[in-house]
Amino acid sequence: MIEFIGVSKSYNAGTVILNDISLTVERGELVILIGPSGCGKSTLLRLVNRMIAPSSGQILIGGKDSALLDPVELRRGIGYVIQSIGLFPHMTIFENVEVVPSILGTQKAERRSRAESLLHTVGLEPGVYGSRYPRALSGGQQQRVGIARALAADPDVMLMDEPFSAVDPITRGGLQDEFLRIKTEINKTIVFVTHDIDEAIKIGDRVCVLNAGAVQQFDTPEALLRAPANDFVASFLGEDRELKRLSLMPVTALMRIPPSNAGEARGQVLASSSARDALSQLMGASGRELNVMDVAGNVIGLIAMSDYGRNP
């Protein structure tokens, strides 16, 4: 658990970066910090591992005041992933992943087996990539290594500063999907900075929208999209926020259950699809009804354009 209590940061010239921020990140939760450039989101993140010191206020990590901890020790217990990745170019992939365990004095064999299992977790074959140097890997592969490195000492807390924004959109989508899968496996408290609202909605448990050094709204993606707290949040979410909300909703939440005329020839949509994808298919099917299918191929419901009117 991470608690920010009345945290402010300003520089000598009087520039205020963060103004009296208080928020709590629960244990095992993934909180997104999002906002326009200069809103203070990266600064807020870097206060946690004391890359930056606050001007005032307290940051409690697992109930302990981080200002009282040795910064070097503190950082060894916090995974850190940055946009520029920052793999060590003179170390192999194995050596990169093993950096923190080796600082902590973990035995070589134990380090290596941990590195191998982590590379598996992030989707890289250790036998193929482990002995390579970072320059031989693509940007997306390098960031997978960056995540494995941050996880190597099994920290309770992970800080991720725009980890996927330097890779191309297709790789980014793949990394996000994989990260969602990894997240459920590792069960860490994660603070994640991004400027991409779609990414925030896709992977965040809760999203904190920042502007001009102050919290504008801090809530679940669904609540944020349904009821933006102010004009800034609304415009930041975009005019298509109802569509974004549909992307969070499974099609099964909108379908009608009694398939009275099941089996009649019509288009199909998988039950695992989002309501947004189903809407897209309905538009392509010129407004006809679609059968909602489960994985076994059974029709479990019907969805039509008209079902979207009674949006819960």
Add this chain to the structure above:
Amino acid sequence: MTLARAALLPVLWVAAFALFAWQDGWRLALTALFPNSRNPVFERATLLELVGQHLAIAGLASVLVLIVGLPLAVWATRPSGRPFLPLIANTVSIGQTFPPTAVLFLMLPILGFGAQAAVLALFLYGLLPTVSGALQGLETVPADALEAGIGSGMSERQRLLRLELPLALPSLLAGVRTTLILVMATTTIAPLVGTGGLGVPIIGGLGNDNLAQVLQGALPVAMLALLTDYSMRTLERRLTPWRS
């Protein structure tokens, strides 16, 4: 390829020393090349002895450069030494702008005739490439790697030993290589203050218009410099496998 390179290196050094030791061979070759010369070969010391003296002076000056230069560069890039960075960079530059011959004679009243004056002059002359190479290497360590190192919980000392020095190696070793070659070649002026080395037949030969003896001194210097260069390049490749 790299294995062949590594095996080639000791062979080349042994071959060079065998050639230096073959006094009769030099006499034959130089007599044939300069039939009119009365003393085509320097006789007061064997070539091998001259090479030994040369390497002792050049080696001592180079070791001093490493002992002083590398810690100086590291200190100048630490928070405590950073205010002195411009001063250090400029001072070592001045050391190299002074002609070593001038330094030699300026040192004479202080250190007197002998190897000390030569070693000191060579040390001052050779300091710049090593210090500036090391400074450049340490100053161009990728910022993202440093950030990740700090964020991973590396102490200042761990960052220096595990990140900064290894990443500075390409530039640092190139600087050391330049120093070694520079010192190896410039040691030929050491006899001006009464020491030995391969400069003895060169300076003596120039004085007596004896080109054979100049050649006898100059050829081994060139060979030593080339071998040093090749050895350092092999070492650089060996120590930085991540670059290729």
